[in-house]
Amino acid sequence: MHKDFYPSRTGENAGKITNRKDPVVYGNAAEGPLDKNDLDYYNENGYLLYDDLFNEEELKVMQEGLQDILNKNEKKEADHIIREPGSNEIRSVFEIHKDDPFFKSLSKNKRIVQIAEQLLGSQVYIMQSRINFKPGFKGKEFYWHSDFETWHVEDGMPNMRAVSCSIVLTDNHEFNGPIMLIPGSHKWYVSCPGKTEEDNYKTSLKKQESGVPENKKMEKLVEEANGQIDRAVGPAGSVLFFDCNTMHGSAGNISPFPRSNVFFVFNSIENKLVEPFGTGQPRPEFLANRENIKPIKPETSTFRKSQYA
Amino acid sequence: MHKDFYPSRTGENAGKITNRKDPVVYGNAAEGPLDKNDLDYYNENGYLLYDDLFNEEELKVMQEGLQDILNKNEKKEADHIIREPGSNEIRSVFEIHKDDPFFKSLSKNKRIVQIAEQLLGSQVYIMQSRINFKPGFKGKEFYWHSDFETWHVEDGMPNMRAVSCSIVLTDNHEFNGPIMLIPGSHKWYVSCPGKTEEDNYKTSLKKQESGVPENKKMEKLVEEANGQIDRAVGPAGSVLFFDCNTMHGSAGNISPFPRSNVFFVFNSIENKLVEPFGTGQPRPEFLANRENIKPIKPETSTFRKSQYA
Numbered sequence: 001m002h003k004d005f006y007p008s009r010t011g012e013n014a015g016k017i018t019n020r021k022d023p024v025v026y027g028n029a030a031e032g033p034l035d036k037n038d039l040d041y042y043n044e045n046g047y048l049l050y051d052d053l054f055n056e057e058e059l060k061v062m063q064e065g066l067q068d069i070l071n072k073n074e075k076k077e078a079d080h081i082i083r084e085p086g087s088n089e090i091r092s093v094f095e096i097h098k099d100d101p102f103f104k105s106l107s108k109n110k111r112i113v114q115i116a117e118q119l120l121g122s123q124v125y126i127m128q129s130r131i132n133f134k135p136g137f138k139g140k141e142f143y144w145h146s147d148f149e150t151w152h153v154e155d156g157m158p159n160m161r162a163v164s165c166s167i168v169l170t171d172n173h174e175f176n177g178p179i180m181l182i183p184g185s186h187k188w189y190v191s192c193p194g195k196t197e198e199d200n201y202k203t204s205l206k207k208q209e210s211g212v213p214e215n216k217k218m219e220k221l222v223e224e225a226n227g228q229i230d231r232a233v234g235p236a237g238s239v240l241f242f243d244c245n246t247m248h249g250s251a252g253n254i255s256p257f258p259r260s261n262v263f264f265v266f267n268s269i270e271n272k273l274v275e276p277f278g279t280g281q282p283r284p285e286f287l288a289n290r291e292n293i294k295p296i297k298p299e300t301s302t303f304r305k306s307q308y309a
Numbered sequence: 310m311h312k313d314f315y316p317s318r319t320g321e322n323a324g325k326i327t328n329r330k331d332p333v334v335y336g337n338a339a340e341g342p343l344d345k346n347d348l349d350y351y352n353e354n355g356y357l358l359y360d361d362l363f364n365e366e367e368l369k370v371m372q373e374g375l376q377d378i379l380n381k382n383e384k385k386e387a388d389h390i391i392r393e394p395g396s397n398e399i400r401s402v403f404e405i406h407k408d409d410p411f412f413k414s415l416s417k418n419k420r421i422v423q424i425a426e427q428l429l430g431s432q433v434y435i436m437q438s439r440i441n442f443k444p445g446f447k448g449k450e451f452y453w454h455s456d457f458e459t460w461h462v463e464d465g466m467p468n469m470r471a472v473s474c475s476i477v478l479t480d481n482h483e484f485n486g487p488i489m490l491i492p493g494s495h496k497w498y499v500s501c502p503g504k505t506e507e508d509n510y511k512t513s514l515k516k517q518e519s520g521v522p523e524n525k526k527m528e529k530l531v532e533e534a535n536g537q538i539d540r541a542v543g544p545a546g547s548v549l550f551f552d553c554n555t556m557h558g559s560a561g562n563i564s565p566f567p568r569s570n571v572f573f574v575f576n577s578i579e580n581k582l583v584e585p586f587g588t589g590q591p592r593p594e595f596l597a598n599r600e601n602i603k604p605i606k607p608e609t610s611t612f613r614k615s616q617y618a
Contacts, residue, residue: 136524137524137527141450141560141561141563143563144563173538174483174540175489175538175540175560177560180484180563180564215445215446215565218446218565219565222564222565222566227566229482229484229564231483231484249563251450251484251486251560251561251562251563252450252560252561253560254450254452254453254489254558254560255489255531255538256524256527256528256531257531257536
């Protein structure tokens, strides 16, 4: 049995905020690609936003890849295809780093992998990947959560040593439900009330019921951030890296503009999943890779338009 | 019978966007208090935002007045008190310009009334008043709508000659569900599909089902605005004036910060309500004043803290 440094949903821990017990940045500036300023910012805030990692042509290829996934899965019913509550539109498609040749290649792209390696101070692997679509007019909100809380309780991620990489493929405006992040929230661990139901993931991907932080805890986190809540707003092609424990969420989207992004979770090869800390049965492979884990060999990906011609 | 210049919810008109048939600004710059720049801006965009109409002490008195209304109505059940769907928190309290001495006086305050008079080129009266609360964490979205469409169809407002005045009593941030407005949308009239149910207002104040513009129409309005959607963001005390036909809405509020505002609808004394254009029975008086209508005599209100001591 692994020691549980971050108990949650155990009843008696409901309502506790404790300090993070792990480093935030595991690597150092000398290794690159990030410099000291970047690392300090990430360490302090729990996220970093870039708008120049990919050029316009590459963006276009990624958008075509996205459309390709949408088209392929439009009428498919499968566990790894999640639809909006109250409509039939696709919200997320998981496992794109395995199922799709283009996104498989993108997931190994050294421009993003080497940043993950530096932040986590080790080789990395993809713990989860997905494409998210937030349709215009009716995109639903996603309430505040720490990904780590879920990954720890339901998937058995032992320590905070993972980073999410979100490549936005549509412009993110203030008015179309961008990701909101609470600066500095990654330094705290908020244990959640309640217990986890069996097969919780089947509903939680649409609407969270457990793993939801209490209002008082959220007030405390925002107070510590001097009342600031940041939004990942930027042009298509922007890339957001955020710590696995950064508290984030998003409001609904009533604007006509859909939001879509590619989402890779890089986990340190030294932080592989063990038995879940809060449930008996681990979640399925498409949500949390645990089989045949090998570190990524970073690649200089080619972005060729002809791929989808 | 009055001629219906703006048919909506009649079935056959679903899907039409037509030009506004009324002026936007009825007065002129020479009269004041607004100068030509302000009037041009309002004419072009359909709204104006001020952050210096009231000072800090006055804001404090208004906030106390708001809290007073909340306290008084906390446990009261009445048609004019609207609660959040899915919780029991108060969303709106109507008729505050009649029921509450402080807000009665505020509704006649010359700083706001004279702006309404200038915009509408006549004396004005309060057609509707309310206080809105949007609680933190669970404030629900309010979908796109033109107030005029509802006021025309359900209340019998003949022409576009009314202006809403919203005094925000909490800071409006990008992240706590501020009012979003589509610049220039007031120049178009979007007739809505469907028919109006009897007593529609009982549900529409919580969640709109009719009077909802179609997606294609919304796309057109936003396209005409060059993809821009504006947010009424500003410190507590800011005052937003917007034309009765400006398309607006708001996303939900998952932040810890509630949003509240005082809302007065000034209608031209020359634009009094007639029979509803789309329903048999007019909505109740608390939603649309039609009894004993007299023009407001603007007052230099006193804001005394002792009022609530």
